[in-house]
Amino acid sequence: MSDSVIEQTRQIHSDLEKLVSTMVDDLLAEKKAASHKEMLLRDHRMNGYLEMMQSSSKKLLNLYEDQHGSRSKELDAITGAKVFSEFYTRLNATRDYHRKFPGASLRLEDGIPVPKLNSNFTGEENYCKYVDMHDLYKRYTNMHVFEKCNYFSFLGKFHKLHTIKKDKKIGNRQYHDFVKDLFKYMYEFFQKRHPLAVASDFKAQIDAEFEQKWKAKEIEGWEQDVIVEEKDEDGIDYPPIELSN
Structure with a gap:
């Protein structure tokens, strides 16, 4: 790009x-x-274009x-x-540049590059039509906190963490x-499935x-008890104390 701020x-x-x-x-x-698939890839392209616009707009603001x-x-x-x-x-500087680089083309003729997809979709996810939680399932089945089940049963109850007793979760x-x-x-799955949504805003809400x-x-599951972590004046963390109402 030219050294000229106006250019x-x-x-x-x-x-x-x-x-x-x-x-x-x-x-x-x-x-x-x-x-x-086509609609999802389109949304990812739109998100890529918007990121380009945001980056260019910041540069433009700095120039102004x-x-x-x-x-x-x-x-x-x-x-x-x-x-x-x-x-x-400036005219002489432009001529000197093209003498040195005679094959250089005008940038105005260049097209906008298609944004590269930052998201990696696994075969199991099939472009976010399904989740791919096999690795998490393996860890789930190897933990004594949870009951053994098959993968499909796991998909129906992995989010029901409130059913696990607190004494099995605290300090684990x-x-x-x-x-x-x-x-x-x-x-991350939500971000891949909805690239135009601001995931951080949903999380904040x-x-x-x-x-x-x-x-x-x-x-749910914590209505009666509150877990308090105490720290002594000497800075030492002590085990959580369970307070009953």
Whole structure:
């Protein structure tokens, strides 16, 4: 890209217009009876285009803010008394560039690249039509906290963690890691299935609802007891204390 701040600004505006045009063309080219896979891949492409637009817009904003004064100096140079000498200086610089790189093409002729899919879909997921939780299932069946079951039964009850007695969960590192990885998979699956949704906003909403219910002791399976972790003044963590109402 040119060292000229004004040229960079013009080029980014041009890129943003081409991005909008590319997105519109992509949407108009969609089949009326598009398959699940085609619609999902389209959403991922749209998300990729939006990320490009966001990145370009940030660069554009920085150029307009002109924190180092480069834009102001350049505007003064092309509008002042030395406007013609500045023009020929830039013209000569452009000619020198093309003498050095005679095969260089105009960037305006370049198209917008198709965004690469960041998500890796497994064969079992079939583009997020199904979940692929076989690894989690193996860990599930090897934990004494849970009852043995087949994979299909597991899919119907893996989320019912409130049915596990608290004394089996508290202080159980294996269980803690399992739940943590279970959440990680479900969160990432949601992102892959709904690339245009802001997953962090949904999580923040759920966290807020949880905190409200937790304070009101309305979380299923935890209505009666509260677990408190105490820390002494010397900084030592002591085992959780179960307080009954």
